[in-house]
Amino acid sequence: MAVPESDTVGASAHGAPTRPPLPGGRWARDGSLAGRIVKIGLLGLFTALGAWALLPLYLAGNWLGLGLVVAVVALVYHVYLSRRAVPAKYLVPGVLFLLAFQILPVLYTMSTSVTNMSDGHRGDKQQAINAVESLSVTRAPDSEEYVLTVATTGDPDTGELVFLLTDGGGEAFVGDADGLAGLGGATVDASGKVTEAFGYTILSPVQVNARSAELEEFAVPTGSGTGIRSSGLSTAYEGTAVRSYDAGCDCVTDGETGTVYVADDERGAFVSEDGDRLPQGWRVNVGLDNFARFLLDPTFASSFFGILVWNIVFAVAVTGLVFVVGLAVALTLHVPRMRGKVVYRILVVLPYAMSSLAMYLLWRDMFNTDFGLFNRMLGLQVDWFGNAWSARAAVILANVWLGYPYMFLVSTGALQAIPRELEQAARIDGASAWQAFRHVTLPLLMVAMTPILVAVFAFNFNNFNAVWLLTRGGPLFSDNSTAGATDLLITYTYRLAFNEATAQYGYAAALSVMIFVIVSVISVVSLWRSRALKEVD
Structure with a gap:
């Protein structure tokens, strides 16, 4: 009697069973x-x-x-x-x-x-030379005019500016900080304005006005000693540069004053004999100078170490207080016979469920000197953010209020994982409630909580919003406008990089590396020290 083919299981040449085929003879591996x-x-x-x-x-x-x-x-x-x-x-x-x-x-x-990257030191040396010459361009009576369309190579608000130019013959060009080039495939209207160009974003008049300060300082180099600058929002002209570069002496000469600025390749700048230097420089490698600057230079070292101490105090204080408050609330609601625990837990978690951005702004208004809630309720006229210590206390208080619900949730889960029989056995053996908590519950609780506390510490060490939205790092010190009493290293770094007239990106990057090293070392040491808790586990 023949066995139906569908009821057989395939076998290899050695008699070992193989996987049966899917209907239709296709294997499951194809998906x-x-x-x-x-x-x-x-x-x-x-x-x-x-x-x-x-x-x-x-x-x-x-x-x-x-x-x-x-x-x-x-x-x-x-x-x-x-x-x-x-x-x-x-x-x-x-x-x-x-x-x-x-x-x-x-x-x-x-x-x-490890570079000197900052405002005026972003590009290479050739770009600096182009900027020196093009930004000193003056208009001559017979200079050629172009119809100007301002565009960017990316986002309208942050992209690099470019000039889309049309000459008297209707030929289109594109100019950037590197020079002038032909623009193929562009759409030009009857007035000579470029309305569309592949790869470029044409700015509206409103967007151009928003970047008018950059537009005034932007110029397109077109050759030795010449460049194109804007004249208003719709025209541009080609003129002659007052300052010209000479490759023979590697220097820039000012045609009006006769001053010679010699290239200093170690500093990435053109410097005159009397020490003056041109604002247009270039990016160079400075080794560990940025690190030595905030570790050894008295001015920067005092700011760095002062902020570092406050940074550690802030992170430790907030982490410790949110742990104590969150655990205390969790223990209070951990009582078996307490009624309404669901309602209480919802109320406790509410701060954590709200937007931290909105809550920080709300707390900032609550500490307002004139109409803030605290001064109104207490009948005071305290300038909370005008004094260093009151501002620090306000920052810590606001962050404890926003952070303890998270610790409450974590502590609640950890407490529910600890058998109640252990505490009851300790009480039967004569231990008081505190002794049972101290020697039984807390060690078991810390097994789960220690990694979380390390993570909370690392988060608060770099809690940018906590300070910037409340005090912006202030009040600033009278002898140092770049550092404030409530500044964390992360806000200090931000101010150096983005909030100064001469943004110091290289120095800010060195600080960022130091922050990374500090947090990593503290976290690793804390987790290594917590290995003793494994004996409890």
Whole structure:
């Protein structure tokens, strides 16, 4: 009697059973049709993102970035179109996100920390020479005029400015800090204004006015001693530079005053004999000078170490207080026979459920001198944010109020995981309630809480919003306008990098590296010290 083919199980040549085929003779390894459609859709989306990233890299001439994007796209296709690289299918997304959002920013910050990068020292030496010459351009009576359209190479608010120019013959050009080039494929209206250009974002009059200060300082170098500058919002002119660069002496000569500025390659600037230097410089490697600056220079060292001490006090105080308050509330609501615990827990968690941004602004208004809640209720006229110690107390109080609900939730979960029989056995053996908590409950609780406390400490050490939204780091010290009484290292770094007339990116990057090292060392030491708690576990 023949056995139906559908009832047989396949066997190898050695008699070992093999996996039965799916209906229709197809194997499960190919996946379902829906799975294939999802895979194709995701790969198509990833390819579109890669193509979107390639265009600006190509226009900027960033060949390294271009090659990196192509390599990543090729890797993703190789992994997800292969039937063998199963583990990589799960590892690749996490590794790519880790590289993009953690490793590369850290490496870029570290590379910036050993340079003099700041306002006036962002580009290379040739860009500095172009800026020196083009920004000293003066208009001659017979200078050529262009119809001007202001555009950017990216975001209208932050992208690099470019000039889209049309001469008297209707020919279009594009000019940036590197020079002038022809503009092909542009759409020009009857007045000569460029209305559309591939790869550029044309700014509206409102957007141009918002960047008028940058526009006044922007010029396009067109050759030795000449450049193009704007005259209003719709015209530009080509003029002659007062300051010119001579490669023979590696210097810049001012044609009006006769002053000679010699290139100083160690400082990345053109410096005259009397010590004056031009504001246009270039980026150079300064080694560990930025680190030595805030460790050894008296002016910067006093600010750095003062802020560091307050930073540690703030992080320890907030972490300790939120732990004590959150645990106390959790113990209070952990009583078995207490009624209405659900309502109480909801009320306790409310601060954590609200927007921290809105809560910080609310607390700032509550500490207002004239109409703040605290002064109204207590009948005081205290300038909470005008005095160093009252401002620090206000910052700590606001953060404890916002942070203790989280610690309450964590403590509640940890307490529920500890058997009540252990505490009851201790009480039967004659221990008081405090002794039972101190020697039984708390050690078991700390096994779960110690890593969380370390994480809370690290978060508060870099809690930018906690200070910036309340006090902006103030009150500022009378002898140092870059440091305040409530500044954390992160807000001090932000002020140096983005809130100064001469933004000091290299110095701020060095501070960021130091913050990373400090937090890492404290976290590692804390977790290593907590290994003793494993004996309790």
